[in-house]
Amino acid sequence: MVTTTPDTLSPPDRGIRWFLQNQTSWSRAVLGSAAGVLSFYIIGAIAVLTSHGWTGICPEGVTRLECSPSDPLAEGLKSDGLGLVATIALLVGLVITAAAITSWKRMPNKSAREAVIAGGVLSSQVMALAGFLLWFRATDVDRFARNFLNISLIGEKAGLAWGTVTDSIGSIAGLMLAWAVVAATLAGIYAWLRKTRPRLVVYAALVGAGGGLVWGLIRIASVPSFIKGAQNTLVLSAAGAALGFGLGLVVALFAMSKRAVVRAPARIYINFFRGTPLIWQIMFAGVGLVPALGLDLSMYTVAILVLGFNLAAYSSEVYRAGIQSLERGQIEASRTLGLSYFQSMRYVIVPQAIRRVIPPLLNEFVILIKDTSLISVLGLTLAQKELLGIGRTIYASSFDATAWLGAAAGYLIITLPMIGIVTIVERRLRSGLTSVIG
Amino acid sequence: MNDDGSLVRLEGIHKWFGGLHVLRGIDLKIVPKEVVVLIGPSGSGKSTLLRSINLLEEPTEGRVFFDGMDLTDIQTNLNEARTHMGMVFQQFNLFPHLTATENITLALIKVLKLSKEEAVERAHQQLGHVGLSDKTESHPSQLSGGQQQRVAIARSLAMQPKMMLFDEVTSALDPELIGEVLGVMQDLASEGMTMVVVTHEMGFAREVGTRLLFLDEGVIVEEGIPAEVIAHPRHTRTQAFLAEVL
Numbered sequence: 267m268v269t270t271t272p273d274t275l276s277p278p279d280r281g282i283r284w285f286l287q288n289q290t291s292w293s294r295a296v297l298g299s300a301a302g303v304l305s306f307y308i309i310g311a312i313a314v315l316t317s318h319g320w321t322g323i324c325p326e327g328v329t330r331l332e333c334s335p336s337d338p339l340a341e342g343l344k345s346d347g348l349g350l351v352a353t354i355a356l357l358v359g360l361v362i363t364a365a366a367i368t369s370w371k372r373m374p375n376k377s378a379r380e381a382v383i384a385g386g387v388l389s390s391q392v393m394a395l396a397g398f399l400l401w402f403r404a405t406d407v408d409r410f411a412r413n414f415l416n417i418s419l420i421g422e423k424a425g426l427a428w429g430t431v432t433d434s435i436g437s438i439a440g441l442m443l444a445w446a447v448v449a450a451t452l453a454g455i456y457a458w459l460r461k462t463r464p465r466l467v468v469y470a471a472l473v474g475a476g477g478g479l480v481w482g483l484i485r486i487a488s489v490p491s492f493i494k495g496a497q498n499t500l501v502l503s504a505a506g507a508a509l510g511f512g513l514g515l516v517v518a519l520f521a522m523s524k525r526a527v528v529r530a531p532a533r534i535y536i537n538f539f540r541g542t543p544l545i546w547q548i549m550f551a552g553v554g555l556v557p558a559l560g561l562d563l564s565m566y567t568v569a570i571l572v573l574g575f576n577l578a579a580y581s582s583e584v585y586r587a588g589i590q591s592l593e594r595g596q597i598e599a600s601r602t603l604g605l606s607y608f609q610s611m612r613y614v615i616v617p618q619a620i621r622r623v624i625p626p627l628l629n630e631f632v633i634l635i636k637d638t639s640l641i642s643v644l645g646l647t648l649a650q651k652e653l654l655g656i657g658r659t660i661y662a663s664s665f666d667a668t669a670w671l672g673a674a675a676g677y678l679i680i681t682l683p684m685i686g687i688v689t690i691v692e693r694r695l696r697s698g699l700t701s702v703i704g
Numbered sequence: 705m706n707d708d709g710s711l712v713r714l715e716g717i718h719k720w721f722g723g724l725h726v727l728r729g730i731d732l733k734i735v736p737k738e739v740v741v742l743i744g745p746s747g748s749g750k751s752t753l754l755r756s757i758n759l760l761e762e763p764t765e766g767r768v769f770f771d772g773m774d775l776t777d778i779q780t781n782l783n784e785a786r787t788h789m790g791m792v793f794q795q796f797n798l799f800p801h802l803t804a805t806e807n808i809t810l811a812l813i814k815v816l817k818l819s820k821e822e823a824v825e826r827a828h829q830q831l832g833h834v835g836l837s838d839k840t841e842s843h844p845s846q847l848s849g850g851q852q853q854r855v856a857i858a859r860s861l862a863m864q865p866k867m868m869l870f871d872e873v874t875s876a877l878d879p880e881l882i883g884e885v886l887g888v889m890q891d892l893a894s895e896g897m898t899m900v901v902v903t904h905e906m907g908f909a910r911e912v913g914t915r916l917l918f919l920d921e922g923v924i925v926e927e928g929i930p931a932e933v934i935a936h937p938r939h940t941r942t943q944a945f946l947a948e949v950l
């Protein structure tokens with residue numbers, strides 16, 4: 267008997283084209299009109315606000331009650347035009363949501379059903395946004411705008427005088443290019459000598475460019491400004507992380523000792539730093555210990571030390587979990603080959619554990635970035651203040667709460683890329699690990 | 705060798721895990737070139753006994769002599785002694801972050817202090833020996849179970865040990881891969897390697913083993929020439945066990 271093996275086929279298309287082909291006219295209408303009302307709401311609101319203007323200019327010497335740069339924005343928010351946009355969006359959203367709720371079960375296939383459900387969810391989100399705006403218009407919009415929506419303040423206090431910004435961008439770009447070229451050249455020589463990893467050159471260029479950017483921002487930052495604050499936040503977190511991640515590994519190894527006398531101090535250390543609030547630790551060190559012991563340390567150094575010691579306690583638990591997640595067989599195989607306990611740790615256990623702990627350690631780093639704000643309880647000079655301290659300082663001199671928004675923007679600019687990196691690294695390590703374990 | 709001509713001598717070994725009495729008085733002598741096969745029901749203490757020989761488990765009582773050293777003596781350099789005893793595990797326990805070659809060279813470089821060139825040469829030689837010359841740069845994840853286990857054997861052999869311990873090294877393998885690993889072990893035995901083998905492969909025990917030990921509830925119940933014990937077990941517990949596995 268002759269059997270023929272069927273040819274291997276490429277998988278059927280289940281992507282966006284397949285999704286669109288399976289729509290009915292009804293499902294297309296629901297999803298389309300939901301997307302339409304969302305666009306209408308966003309574009310309409312922006313158009314109305316822009317027509318009134320986002321900021322204004324006030325004459326010198328008038329009080330903020332008489333004139334505030336936020337007045338045009340407040341006018342826009344209170345305008346009938348915006349009310350009309352929100353009301354229309356609310357009503358249309360209501361109709362589409364109702365249509366979706368009553369019809370999603372009757373769709374003939376999964377793609378059409380998903381489209382109707384997505385349309386219903388989108389339109390109810392539009393309803394929520396429009397309802398919120400209508401409620402907000404009923405509050406004291408003028409007062410809120412005066413306190414929080416003086417957008418021009420963020421630009422003023424960014425730390426880049428507008429006149430010099432083009433020069434600055436030019437010189438920063440030059441710096442980034444120069445650093446990238448130097449780093450790539452060094453990496454290229456290394457890769458050529460060791461005959462390995464040409465990709466290293468690309469990484470080095472990226473790191474070099476990043477270094478050039480940071481260095482450029484540091485050079486143009488003026489005081490007090492959000493950029494100066496961001497710079498201090500970065501320096502505090504980077505130095506704290508270097509101390510914390512290094513010390514944390516040592517503490518973790520101690521905490522895993524089979525000898526109670528070695529374990530005990532490590533546990534006490536970990537439990538003390540995890541069991542007391544970080545803000546207490548900062549105050550106790552800065553306001554209590556350093557003056558009492560007559561130590562000659564700047565508050566900036568104290569801040570870095572406390573942040574690092576605190577991070578060490580948390581990261582040591584991460585290291586410990588990572589090391590203990592490895593199979594027992596790994597250290598047994600290593601010891602059987604005659605490697606000592608420390609050699610086994612160094613060459614077999616820690617290299618494997620590091621890959622597993624990178625994502626949780628990066629998470630700790632993001633937490634540390636935000637925790638640097640707690641050092642504002644120490645008496646820091648203006649040049650030493652980090653983002654939150656800068657926000658407070660600007661608020662104290664201008665009584666304009668928009669400063670808080672500037673600080674928040676600074677944190678987000680730093681943390682969002684970090685969170686993105688965590689996600690990417692997690693995904694890459696996970697795919698790497700399945701092949702490693704598999 | 706120990707002064708009585710044996711390579712390994714166990715004297716009155718007892719092991720408790722908490723209140724669990726796992727090994728209950730083991731006395732055993734193994735002379736060079738012996739292939740001792742250890743069989744017994746699951747949980748009878750075979751692994752614990754094997755791991756007592758290289759002190760991966762420390763006996764609660766009793767002494768272990770190896771090659772003239774008292775391994776249970778606190779003064780003995782265990783790391784040095786272990787370089788003369790290879791061990792292969794059921795789960796392979798290769799280092800997943802290293803290639804096949806690096807798995808082998810790690811201990812050669814860090815423990816035996818060979819130069820990198822010497823270590824790599826020896827690794828390639830050993831991999832050739834187990835039929836894996838084309839897999840020198842593969843990571844464990846890129847190898848089949850049988851290939852991984854052969855790398856693990858090569859890793860132990862590269863240390864040029866005086867004896868080898870095998871703990872159910874084919875139990876985690878698909879049936880069609882068992883033969884290639886048993887073949888490597890058979891070659892090793894014919895080259896005169898002293899071996900202690902925990903296994904359920906009765907064919908291997910009969911063909912390759914020079915002595916068979918039947919362990920039950922932490923006691924060596926019966927021992928003898930493999931073919932004879934398998935054909936005519938004297939003890940009822942041995943009979944019951946063999947009736948089940950054969």
Ligand SMILES: Nc1ncnc2c1ncn2[C@@H]1O[C@H](COP(=O)(O)OP(=O)(O)O)[C@@H](O)[C@H]1O
Binds near residue numbers: 726744745
């Ligand atoms: N590290 C350990 N801690 C506690 N109990 C153990 C440990 N290792 C083995 N045991 C117990 O000792 C007994 C013998 O185990 P083992 O030597 O692995 O048997 P075998 O290899 O013959 O199946 C079993 O009951 C097992 O549960």
Ligand SMILES: [Mg+2]
Binds near residue numbers: 750751752872
């Ligand atoms: Mg076992």
